[in-house]
Amino acid sequence: MVDTALASLFAHFEQYIKLSTSLRDALAERMHLVTFKKGDLIHNADTICKESYFIQKGILRTYFLKDGKEITEYFVSENEWVNSPRSMIQQKVDIYFIDALEDTIAFKLKIHHLGYLFDNFPEMERYARLSMGSLFGHFMERITSLRFTTAKEKYDHFLTVYGDLYPRLPLGMVASYLGITQETLSRLRAER
Amino acid sequence: MVDTALASLFAHFEQYIKLSTSLRDALAERMHLVTFKKGDLIHNADTICKESYFIQKGILRTYFLKDGKEITEYFVSENEWVNSPRSMIQQKVDIYFIDALEDTIAFKLKIHHLGYLFDNFPEMERYARLSMGSLFGHFMERITSLRFTTAKEKYDHFLTVYGDLYPRLPLGMVASYLGITQETLSRLRAER
DNA sequence: GTTGATTTTTGATCCAGATCAAAAAGTTAT
DNA sequence: ATAACTTTTTGATCTGGATCAAAAATCAAC
Structure with a gap:
Protein backbone atom coordinates (compact mmCIF):
# COMPACT_ATOMS: atom_id res chain seq x y z
CA MET A 1 0.00 0.00 0.00
CA VAL A 2 2.56 2.53 1.13
CA ASP A 3 5.04 1.28 -1.50
CA THR A 4 2.66 1.73 -4.43
CA ALA A 5 1.84 5.18 -3.08
CA LEU A 6 5.52 6.01 -2.85
CA ALA A 7 6.04 4.65 -6.34
CA SER A 8 3.52 7.08 -7.81
CA LEU A 9 5.04 9.91 -5.81
CA PHE A 10 8.49 9.10 -7.16
CA ALA A 11 7.13 8.74 -10.68
CA HIS A 12 5.73 12.23 -10.38
CA PHE A 13 9.11 13.65 -9.41
CA GLU A 14 10.83 11.72 -12.18
CA GLN A 15 8.80 13.69 -14.71
CA TYR A 16 10.97 16.65 -13.82
CA ILE A 17 14.22 15.45 -12.23
CA LYS A 18 16.22 12.30 -11.73
CA LEU A 19 15.79 11.02 -8.17
CA SER A 20 18.93 9.96 -6.36
CA THR A 21 18.65 7.15 -3.83
CA SER A 22 19.41 9.56 -1.04
CA LEU A 23 16.64 11.93 -2.12
CA ARG A 24 14.22 9.01 -2.40
CA ASP A 25 15.08 8.01 1.12
CA ALA A 26 14.81 11.57 2.37
CA LEU A 27 11.36 11.91 0.79
CA ALA A 28 10.14 8.54 2.06
CA GLU A 29 11.21 9.48 5.56
CA ARG A 30 9.44 12.82 5.59
CA MET A 31 6.24 12.28 3.65
CA HIS A 32 3.56 10.46 5.57
CA LEU A 33 0.24 9.13 4.39
CA VAL A 34 -2.81 10.67 6.00
CA THR A 35 -6.49 10.16 5.26
CA PHE A 36 -9.43 12.55 5.18
CA LYS A 37 -13.12 11.90 5.12
CA LYS A 38 -15.44 13.61 2.70
CA GLY A 39 -16.24 17.02 4.12
CA ASP A 40 -13.15 17.32 6.32
CA LEU A 41 -11.53 20.72 6.52
CA ILE A 42 -7.84 20.27 5.71
CA HIS A 43 -6.78 23.87 6.03
CA ASN A 44 -8.54 26.75 7.74
CA ALA A 45 -7.97 30.27 6.44
CA ASP A 46 -7.61 31.49 10.03
CA THR A 47 -4.33 29.64 10.38
CA ILE A 48 -0.92 29.82 8.77
CA CYS A 49 -0.36 26.98 6.32
CA LYS A 50 2.28 24.64 7.71
CA GLU A 51 2.07 21.70 5.32
CA SER A 52 1.63 20.61 1.74
CA TYR A 53 -0.30 17.56 0.60
CA PHE A 54 0.33 15.37 -2.39
CA ILE A 55 -2.92 13.63 -3.29
CA GLN A 56 -2.80 9.89 -3.66
CA LYS A 57 -6.53 9.29 -4.06
CA GLY A 58 -9.51 11.59 -3.87
CA ILE A 59 -10.29 15.25 -4.49
CA LEU A 60 -9.57 18.33 -2.43
CA ARG A 61 -10.85 21.80 -3.11
CA THR A 62 -9.37 25.22 -2.39
CA TYR A 63 -12.01 27.87 -1.82
CA PHE A 64 -12.58 31.25 -0.22
CA LEU A 65 -15.61 33.09 1.07
CA LYS A 66 -17.26 35.97 -0.75
CA ASP A 67 -20.45 37.40 0.74
CA GLY A 68 -20.71 34.27 2.85
CA LYS A 69 -20.61 31.95 -0.14
CA GLU A 70 -17.88 29.46 -0.95
CA ILE A 71 -16.04 30.28 -4.16
CA THR A 72 -13.92 27.48 -5.62
CA GLU A 73 -10.40 28.56 -6.45
CA TYR A 74 -9.40 25.18 -7.88
CA PHE A 75 -9.77 21.45 -7.59
CA VAL A 76 -6.87 19.13 -6.90
CA SER A 77 -6.82 15.40 -7.42
CA GLU A 78 -4.51 12.41 -7.85
CA ASN A 79 -0.79 13.25 -8.22
CA GLU A 80 -1.10 16.93 -7.51
CA TRP A 81 0.02 19.14 -4.64
CA VAL A 82 -2.21 21.40 -2.53
CA ASN A 83 -1.58 24.04 0.04
CA SER A 84 -2.54 27.66 0.53
CA PRO A 85 0.22 29.10 -1.64
CA ARG A 86 0.80 32.55 -0.24
CA SER A 87 0.15 31.45 3.31
CA MET A 88 2.68 28.66 2.85
CA ILE A 89 5.35 30.76 1.16
CA GLN A 90 5.11 33.87 3.27
CA GLN A 91 3.95 32.15 6.47
CA LYS A 92 1.07 34.52 7.05
CA VAL A 93 -2.68 34.03 6.95
CA ASP A 94 -4.48 34.17 3.63
CA ILE A 95 -8.11 33.76 2.53
CA TYR A 96 -8.11 30.16 1.35
CA PHE A 97 -9.71 27.09 2.92
CA ILE A 98 -9.08 23.54 1.74
CA ASP A 99 -11.57 20.73 2.20
CA ALA A 100 -12.14 17.18 1.01
CA LEU A 101 -14.79 16.50 -1.62
CA GLU A 102 -14.25 12.75 -1.33
CA ASP A 103 -12.58 10.39 1.09
CA THR A 104 -8.96 11.15 0.37
CA ILE A 105 -5.51 9.68 0.93
CA ALA A 106 -2.58 12.06 0.71
CA PHE A 107 1.07 12.43 1.58
CA LYS A 108 1.63 15.17 4.10
CA LEU A 109 4.86 17.17 4.06
CA LYS A 110 5.56 19.65 6.83
CA ILE A 111 7.06 22.97 5.93
CA HIS A 112 10.23 22.50 7.94
CA HIS A 113 10.80 19.18 6.20
CA LEU A 114 10.24 20.88 2.88
CA GLY A 115 12.79 23.48 3.89
CA TYR A 116 15.22 20.72 4.79
CA LEU A 117 14.77 19.13 1.38
CA PHE A 118 15.29 22.43 -0.44
CA ASP A 119 18.39 23.17 1.62
CA ASN A 120 20.00 19.79 1.11
CA PHE A 121 18.89 18.72 -2.36
CA PRO A 122 19.36 21.34 -5.08
CA GLU A 123 17.43 19.07 -7.42
CA MET A 124 14.37 19.71 -5.24
CA GLU A 125 14.68 23.39 -6.09
CA ARG A 126 14.81 22.42 -9.72
CA TYR A 127 11.79 20.19 -9.36
CA ALA A 128 9.87 23.05 -7.77
CA ARG A 129 10.89 25.48 -10.48
CA LEU A 130 9.95 23.16 -13.31
CA SER A 131 6.67 21.94 -11.86
CA MET A 132 5.58 25.49 -11.06
CA GLY A 133 6.51 26.47 -14.57
CA SER A 134 4.09 24.00 -16.02
CA LEU A 135 1.32 25.45 -13.88
CA PHE A 136 1.87 28.81 -15.52
CA GLY A 137 0.46 27.64 -18.80
CA HIS A 138 -2.72 26.57 -17.06
CA PHE A 139 -3.07 29.88 -15.28
CA MET A 140 -2.68 31.75 -18.55
CA GLU A 141 -5.25 29.61 -20.31
CA ARG A 142 -7.68 30.07 -17.48
CA ILE A 143 -7.22 33.83 -17.52
CA THR A 144 -7.86 33.90 -21.26
CA SER A 145 -10.89 31.70 -20.86
CA LEU A 146 -12.34 33.98 -18.19
CA ARG A 147 -11.85 37.10 -20.27
CA PHE A 148 -13.06 36.09 -23.67
CA MET B 1 25.40 53.37 -16.83
CA VAL B 2 25.99 49.66 -17.02
CA ASP B 3 27.00 49.56 -13.34
CA THR B 4 23.83 51.21 -12.09
CA ALA B 5 21.86 48.84 -14.30
CA LEU B 6 23.75 45.90 -12.85
CA ALA B 7 23.19 47.26 -9.36
CA SER B 8 19.42 47.24 -9.79
CA LEU B 9 19.59 43.77 -11.29
CA PHE B 10 21.55 42.50 -8.31
CA ALA B 11 19.23 44.28 -5.90
CA HIS B 12 16.34 42.40 -7.50
CA PHE B 13 18.06 39.05 -6.94
CA GLU B 14 18.95 39.97 -3.38
CA GLN B 15 15.24 40.18 -2.58
CA TYR B 16 15.21 36.41 -2.83
CA ILE B 17 18.72 35.04 -2.38
CA LYS B 18 22.16 36.13 -1.25
CA LEU B 19 24.41 36.69 -4.26
CA SER B 20 27.88 35.26 -4.09
CA THR B 21 30.65 37.13 -5.85
CA SER B 22 31.02 34.29 -8.31
CA LEU B 23 27.31 34.39 -9.18
CA ARG B 24 27.47 38.17 -9.58
CA ASP B 25 30.33 37.75 -11.98
CA ALA B 26 28.59 34.97 -13.85
CA LEU B 27 25.48 37.13 -14.24
CA ALA B 28 27.41 40.22 -15.29
CA GLU B 29 29.21 38.19 -17.92
CA ARG B 30 26.05 36.72 -19.42
CA MET B 31 23.48 39.48 -19.24
CA HIS B 32 23.87 42.17 -21.84
CA LEU B 33 22.05 45.46 -22.19
CA VAL B 34 20.00 45.86 -25.34
CA THR B 35 17.69 48.67 -26.41
CA PHE B 36 14.37 48.66 -28.22
CA LYS B 37 12.45 51.45 -29.84
CA LYS B 38 8.77 52.00 -29.21
CA GLY B 39 6.86 49.63 -31.44
CA ASP B 40 9.67 47.10 -31.89
CA LEU B 41 8.67 43.45 -31.89
CA ILE B 42 10.84 41.67 -29.32
CA HIS B 43 9.42 38.20 -29.76
CA ASN B 44 7.40 36.77 -32.62
CA ALA B 45 4.94 33.97 -31.89
CA ASP B 46 6.17 32.15 -35.01
CA THR B 47 9.50 31.47 -33.36
CA ILE B 48 10.72 29.53 -30.36
CA CYS B 49 11.62 31.81 -27.47
CA LYS B 50 15.37 31.70 -26.93
CA GLU B 51 15.89 34.53 -24.44
CA SER B 52 14.55 36.29 -21.39
CA TYR B 53 14.68 40.03 -20.80
CA PHE B 54 14.95 41.86 -17.53
CA ILE B 55 13.58 45.38 -18.01
CA GLN B 56 15.79 48.22 -16.95
CA LYS B 57 13.67 51.07 -18.31
CA GLY B 58 10.48 51.10 -20.36
CA ILE B 59 7.44 48.91 -20.87
CA LEU B 60 7.00 45.72 -22.85
CA ARG B 61 3.71 43.98 -23.54
CA THR B 62 2.89 40.32 -24.07
CA TYR B 63 -0.10 39.81 -26.34
CA PHE B 64 -1.76 37.31 -28.61
CA LEU B 65 -4.15 37.51 -31.54
CA LYS B 66 -7.82 36.67 -31.33
CA ASP B 67 -9.95 37.26 -34.41
CA GLY B 68 -7.15 39.42 -35.76
CA LYS B 69 -7.14 41.69 -32.73
CA GLU B 70 -4.30 42.07 -30.25
CA ILE B 71 -5.22 40.90 -26.76
CA THR B 72 -2.91 41.99 -23.97
CA GLU B 73 -1.80 39.16 -21.73
CA TYR B 74 0.23 41.38 -19.41
CA PHE B 75 2.42 44.43 -19.13
CA VAL B 76 5.98 44.29 -17.89
CA SER B 77 8.07 47.21 -16.70
CA GLU B 78 11.13 48.11 -14.65
CA ASN B 79 12.74 45.26 -12.69
CA GLU B 80 10.61 42.49 -14.15
CA TRP B 81 11.35 39.59 -16.46
CA VAL B 82 9.61 38.85 -19.75
CA ASN B 83 9.63 35.97 -22.15
CA SER B 84 7.05 33.70 -23.73
CA PRO B 85 6.81 31.28 -20.78
CA ARG B 86 5.72 28.05 -22.35
CA SER B 87 7.74 28.62 -25.48
CA MET B 88 10.79 29.27 -23.34
CA ILE B 89 10.30 26.34 -20.99
CA GLN B 90 9.27 23.73 -23.51
CA GLN B 91 11.17 25.17 -26.49
CA LYS B 92 8.22 25.03 -28.82
CA VAL B 93 6.16 27.73 -30.46
CA ASP B 94 3.33 29.34 -28.54
CA ILE B 95 0.80 32.11 -29.28
CA TYR B 96 2.44 35.09 -27.58
CA PHE B 97 4.10 38.12 -29.11
CA ILE B 98 6.11 40.66 -27.14
CA ASP B 99 6.53 44.26 -28.24
CA ALA B 100 7.78 47.56 -26.82
CA LEU B 101 5.28 50.21 -25.75
CA GLU B 102 8.07 52.68 -25.05
CA ASP B 103 11.73 52.99 -25.86
CA THR B 104 13.16 50.31 -23.61
CA ILE B 105 16.48 49.22 -22.14
CA ALA B 106 16.71 45.63 -20.96
CA PHE B 107 19.17 42.94 -20.01
CA LYS B 108 19.06 40.03 -22.39
CA LEU B 109 19.80 36.51 -21.17
CA LYS B 110 20.06 33.68 -23.66
CA ILE B 111 18.49 30.37 -22.78
CA HIS B 112 21.72 28.40 -22.88
CA HIS B 113 23.28 30.90 -20.49
CA LEU B 114 20.26 30.57 -18.24
CA GLY B 115 20.72 26.82 -18.34
CA TYR B 116 24.36 27.24 -17.42
CA LEU B 117 23.42 29.39 -14.43
CA PHE B 118 20.83 26.88 -13.24
CA ASP B 119 23.29 24.01 -13.64
CA ASN B 120 26.11 25.71 -11.78
CA PHE B 121 24.40 27.84 -9.16
CA PRO B 122 21.76 26.06 -7.09
CA GLU B 123 20.82 29.42 -5.61
CA MET B 124 19.60 30.40 -9.08
CA GLU B 125 17.12 27.56 -8.88
CA ARG B 126 16.02 28.89 -5.53
CA TYR B 127 15.70 32.39 -6.91
CA ALA B 128 13.52 31.10 -9.73
CA ARG B 129 11.33 29.10 -7.37
CA LEU B 130 10.81 31.99 -4.97
CA SER B 131 10.23 34.66 -7.57
CA MET B 132 7.75 32.48 -9.45
CA GLY B 133 6.02 31.81 -6.17
CA SER B 134 5.33 35.47 -5.67
CA LEU B 135 3.78 35.67 -9.13
CA PHE B 136 1.23 33.07 -8.07
CA GLY B 137 -0.51 35.47 -5.74
CA HIS B 138 -0.95 37.91 -8.59
CA PHE B 139 -2.36 35.25 -10.87
CA MET B 140 -4.86 34.18 -8.24
CA GLU B 141 -5.98 37.73 -7.61
CA ARG B 142 -6.39 38.34 -11.29
CA ILE B 143 -8.45 35.19 -11.71
CA THR B 144 -10.70 36.23 -8.85
CA SER B 145 -11.03 39.70 -10.26
CA LEU B 146 -12.03 38.35 -13.66
CA ARG B 147 -14.65 36.05 -12.22
CA PHE B 148 -16.44 38.21 -9.70
C1' DG C 1 0.59 73.89 -39.31
C1' DT C 2 -2.04 70.86 -42.47
C1' DT C 3 -3.23 66.17 -43.74
C1' DG C 4 -3.94 61.55 -42.77
C1' DA C 5 -4.00 57.95 -39.40
C1' DT C 6 -4.84 56.38 -34.94
C1' DT C 7 -7.06 56.62 -30.47
C1' DT C 8 -10.76 58.02 -27.52
C1' DT C 9 -15.35 59.43 -26.63
C1' DT C 10 -20.30 59.47 -27.14
C1' DG C 11 -24.80 57.55 -28.62
C1' DA C 12 -28.34 53.95 -29.47
C1' DT C 13 -29.60 49.23 -29.36
C1' DC C 14 -29.42 44.46 -27.90
C1' DC C 15 -28.59 40.12 -25.50
C1' DA C 16 -26.08 36.64 -22.49
C1' DG C 17 -26.25 35.69 -18.28
C1' DA C 18 -27.56 37.38 -13.50
C1' DT C 19 -31.13 37.50 -10.13
C1' DC C 20 -35.20 36.08 -7.74
C1' DA C 21 -38.35 32.43 -6.86
C1' DA C 22 -40.13 27.99 -6.52
C1' DA C 23 -40.61 23.12 -8.00
C1' DA C 24 -38.29 18.66 -8.63
C1' DA C 25 -34.83 15.36 -7.79
C1' DG C 26 -31.39 13.32 -4.98
C1' DT C 27 -29.09 12.32 -0.35
C1' DT C 28 -28.75 11.09 4.53
C1' DA C 29 -30.19 9.65 8.80
C1' DT C 30 -33.42 7.66 11.77
C1' DA D 1 -39.53 3.91 4.03
C1' DT D 2 -40.19 8.46 5.69
C1' DA D 3 -38.76 12.90 7.14
C1' DA D 4 -35.44 16.61 6.83
C1' DC D 5 -32.08 18.54 4.16
C1' DT D 6 -29.30 19.49 0.10
C1' DT D 7 -28.63 19.92 -4.74
C1' DT D 8 -30.34 20.61 -9.31
C1' DT D 9 -33.63 22.17 -12.56
C1' DT D 10 -37.03 25.22 -14.52
C1' DG D 11 -39.39 29.70 -15.09
C1' DA D 12 -39.83 34.77 -15.44
C1' DT D 13 -37.66 39.13 -15.32
C1' DC D 14 -33.95 42.45 -15.41
C1' DT D 15 -29.45 44.63 -16.42
C1' DG D 16 -24.34 45.41 -17.21
C1' DG D 17 -21.74 45.55 -20.65
C1' DA D 18 -21.29 44.16 -25.68
C1' DT D 19 -21.99 45.63 -30.26
C1' DC D 20 -22.50 48.74 -34.05
C1' DA D 21 -21.82 53.35 -35.63
C1' DA D 22 -20.05 57.78 -35.98
C1' DA D 23 -18.08 62.10 -34.06
C1' DA D 24 -14.26 64.24 -31.58
C1' DA D 25 -9.71 64.43 -30.02
C1' DT D 26 -4.73 63.17 -30.37
C1' DC D 27 -0.73 62.02 -32.65
C1' DA D 28 2.72 61.68 -36.47
C1' DA D 29 4.81 62.94 -40.66
C1' DC D 30 5.76 65.78 -44.26
Missing part, protein backbone atom coordinates in the same frame (compact mmCIF):
# COMPACT_ATOMS: atom_id res chain seq x y z
CA THR A 149 -15.37 33.14 -23.72
CA THR A 150 -19.08 32.60 -23.29
CA ALA A 151 -20.44 30.51 -20.44
CA LYS A 152 -20.84 27.64 -22.91
CA GLU A 153 -17.22 27.81 -23.99
CA LYS A 154 -16.06 27.92 -20.38
CA TYR A 155 -18.11 24.84 -19.67
CA ASP A 156 -16.76 23.00 -22.71
CA HIS A 157 -13.21 23.93 -21.81
CA PHE A 158 -13.76 22.70 -18.28
CA LEU A 159 -14.93 19.36 -19.63
CA THR A 160 -11.83 18.91 -21.73
CA VAL A 161 -9.50 19.81 -18.86
CA TYR A 162 -11.36 18.29 -15.93
CA GLY A 163 -13.56 15.78 -17.73
CA ASP A 164 -12.63 12.93 -15.45
CA LEU A 165 -13.23 14.97 -12.30
CA TYR A 166 -16.44 16.56 -13.49
CA PRO A 167 -18.88 13.77 -12.64
CA ARG A 168 -17.53 13.72 -9.12
CA LEU A 169 -18.05 17.43 -8.46
CA PRO A 170 -21.12 19.26 -7.13
CA LEU A 171 -22.51 21.63 -9.72
CA GLY A 172 -22.33 24.76 -7.59
CA MET A 173 -18.62 24.31 -7.01
CA VAL A 174 -17.94 24.00 -10.71
CA ALA A 175 -20.05 27.08 -11.38
CA SER A 176 -18.12 29.24 -8.92
CA TYR A 177 -14.85 27.91 -10.36
CA LEU A 178 -15.97 29.07 -13.80
CA GLY A 179 -17.34 32.37 -12.58
CA ILE A 180 -20.90 31.68 -13.71
CA THR A 181 -24.04 30.95 -11.72
CA GLN A 182 -25.25 27.48 -10.95
CA GLU A 183 -28.48 28.15 -12.82
CA THR A 184 -26.63 29.02 -16.00
CA LEU A 185 -24.45 25.94 -15.73
CA SER A 186 -27.49 23.75 -15.19
CA ARG A 187 -29.15 25.15 -18.31
CA LEU A 188 -25.99 24.65 -20.38
CA ARG A 189 -25.84 21.07 -19.32
CA ALA A 190 -29.46 20.47 -20.23
CA GLU A 191 -29.11 21.70 -23.80
CA ARG A 192 -26.99 18.89 -25.08
CA THR B 149 -16.08 41.87 -10.25
CA THR B 150 -17.88 44.48 -12.32
CA ALA B 151 -16.06 46.40 -15.01
CA LYS B 152 -15.75 49.31 -12.59
CA GLU B 153 -14.12 47.16 -9.94
CA LYS B 154 -11.71 45.69 -12.48
CA TYR B 155 -10.74 49.19 -13.51
CA ASP B 156 -10.26 50.33 -9.91
CA HIS B 157 -8.16 47.27 -9.13
CA PHE B 158 -6.03 47.91 -12.18
CA LEU B 159 -5.39 51.44 -11.00
CA THR B 160 -4.20 50.28 -7.60
CA VAL B 161 -1.91 47.63 -9.07
CA TYR B 162 -0.70 49.39 -12.22
CA GLY B 163 -1.40 53.00 -11.27
CA ASP B 164 2.05 54.20 -12.26
CA LEU B 165 1.96 52.40 -15.61
CA TYR B 166 -1.59 53.37 -16.45
CA PRO B 167 -0.99 56.86 -17.86
CA ARG B 168 1.61 55.39 -20.20
CA LEU B 169 -0.69 52.75 -21.69
CA PRO B 170 -3.07 52.99 -24.65
CA LEU B 171 -6.67 52.51 -23.55
CA GLY B 172 -7.43 49.61 -25.85
CA MET B 173 -4.56 47.56 -24.47
CA VAL B 174 -5.75 48.06 -20.91
CA ALA B 175 -9.29 47.12 -21.92
CA SER B 176 -8.21 43.83 -23.48
CA TYR B 177 -6.06 43.10 -20.43
CA LEU B 178 -9.14 43.54 -18.24
CA GLY B 179 -11.42 41.62 -20.56
CA ILE B 180 -13.77 44.53 -21.19
CA THR B 181 -14.30 46.66 -24.29
CA GLN B 182 -12.55 49.91 -24.89
CA GLU B 183 -15.90 51.71 -24.99
CA THR B 184 -16.83 50.50 -21.53
CA LEU B 185 -13.45 51.49 -20.14
CA SER B 186 -13.75 54.92 -21.69
CA ARG B 187 -17.16 55.43 -20.08
CA LEU B 188 -15.89 54.29 -16.69
CA ARG B 189 -13.09 56.76 -16.86
CA ALA B 190 -15.43 59.60 -17.75
CA GLU B 191 -17.68 59.08 -14.77
CA ARG B 192 -15.26 60.21 -12.13
